[in-house]
Amino acid sequence: MRPEDFDFVAKLLKDRSGLVITRDKAYLLESRLTPVARKRGLKGLEDLVGGLRTAGEDLLREVTEAMTTNESFFFRDIKPFDQFKAMVLPYMLANRAAKKTMRIWSAASSSGQEAYTLAMMLKEEGAKLAGWKIEIVGTDISTEMLEKAKAGLYSQFEVQRGLPIQLLVKYFKKTAEMWQIDPAIRGMVQYREYNLLHDLKPLGQFDVVFCRNVLIYFDQPTKTRVLDNISRVMPDDGFLYLGGAETVLGISDKFKPVPEQRGIYATTRVPGK
Amino acid sequence: MKSCLIVDDSKVIRMVAKKILHELSFKTEEAEDGAQALEACRRAMPDAVLLDWNMPVMNGIDFLREMRKLPGGDHPVVVFCTTENDIEHIQEAITAGANEYIMKPFDSEILQAKFSQVGLL
Numbered sequence: 597m598r599p600e601d602f603d604f605v606a607k608l609l610k611d612r613s614g615l616v617i618t619r620d621k622a623y624l625l626e627s628r629l630t631p632v633a634r635k636r637g638l639k640g641l642e643d644l645v646g647g648l649r650t651a652g653e654d655l656l657r658e659v660t661e662a663m664t665t666n667e668s669f670f671f672r673d674i675k676p677f678d679q680f681k682a683m684v685l686p687y688m689l690a691n692r693a694a695k696k697t698m699r700i701w702s703a704a705s706s707s708g709q710e711a712y713t714l715a716m717m718l719k720e721e722g723a724k725l726a727g728w729k730i731e732i733v734g735t736d737i738s739t740e741m742l743e744k745a746k747a748g749l750y751s752q753f754e755v756q757r758g759l760p761i762q763l764l765v766k767y768f769k770k771t772a773e774m775w776q777i778d779p780a781i782r783g784m785v786q787y788r789e790y791n792l793l794h795d796l797k798p799l800g801q802f803d804v805v806f807c808r809n810v811l812i813y814f815d816q817p818t819k820t821r822v823l824d825n826i827s828r829v830m831p832d833d834g835f836l837y838l839g840g841a842e843t844v845l846g847i848s849d850k851f852k853p854v855p856e857q858r859g860i861y862a863t864t865r866v867p868g869k
Numbered sequence: 870m871k872s873c874l875i876v877d878d879s880k881v882i883r884m885v886a887k888k889i890l891h892e893l894s895f896k897t898e899e900a901e902d903g904a905q906a907l908e909a910c911r912r913a914m915p916d917a918v919l920l921d922w923n924m925p926v927m928n929g930i931d932f933l934r935e936m937r938k939l940p941g942g943d944h945p946v947v948v949f950c951t952t953e954n955d956i957e958h959i960q961e962a963i964t965a966g967a968n969e970y971i972m973k974p975f976d977s978e979i980l981q982a983k984f985s986q987v988g989l990l
Binding site for chain 1: 954955956959960963967969970971972975978979982983985986
């Protein structure tokens, strides 16, 4: 790949999605974009990049989507969800008892496993949540991933990564070779196409935000910008979840770690013991 | 060190499972069918059983029901590992006392995820 082509695509990706691709990852561009070029009947990457310079929204979107990482699985890392059940949910139930509403956001929701994990967990809480209005919103920039998430169809491999068998039996139906999540669970999550680099206010306010394994793809200024953006749509006593390799330390002063709870950050107040 | 009894009539599957389980620091024992597995459990109850369904002599589900009746038979964590992948089989396994269920084909990632879910890791 020619250096000027690499630079052009790298800038395009950064501007559109925040994704940072360094020169040493040029192979990633080649391996993921060559199929896009072929699909369009183009000879190779050079033609694709040539096309991108004058391209319409369609191709720009396709290239951006091809470069995003969409790995996701149910109950990913387990611990964050245990913490949600043991600490975050009881805190919210106590502190939102008057209005009985709560909003949760799965930011960069990919194929929907995180949002559906939360939906299943809330469903399992049963009577405790009677009378509550809890919204779960999943957003992603990839329309392909959003479609997959909405359909709630997963391969046998996907439903075996992290999902306890009892929940598979309870909330999924087998359709030919795929497993489809129950319409009642699907109905608990709304999916929307959204770019984390944009103004997030139209999404409304969220009490709990899951933004795990997203910041790792951004450079420092973009991380700061995204965290600041997120903080603006959270209340004073909201909780933010980041991935195991991510932190707010040295990146944003809008959040602080919750003591002894790895991966959870509080907007300002920390729930009292 | 935790122990795991690998029950499968396929030598290849037993080998693959053994390799993964050794990497996860398990001591392993093998059985080719449910009857052999039951004998092994009578000698010493393992901490975990990785269990195939369809086997000659005694199948996995019959073994599971018999094993649960033995003294100490409630101790092992039982993870089915079978090509049977419909809800009815899974349901039957859970009712018979299985703790988790792997649908073949599997890899080390799935086995590890399932074992950690049931608290074996």
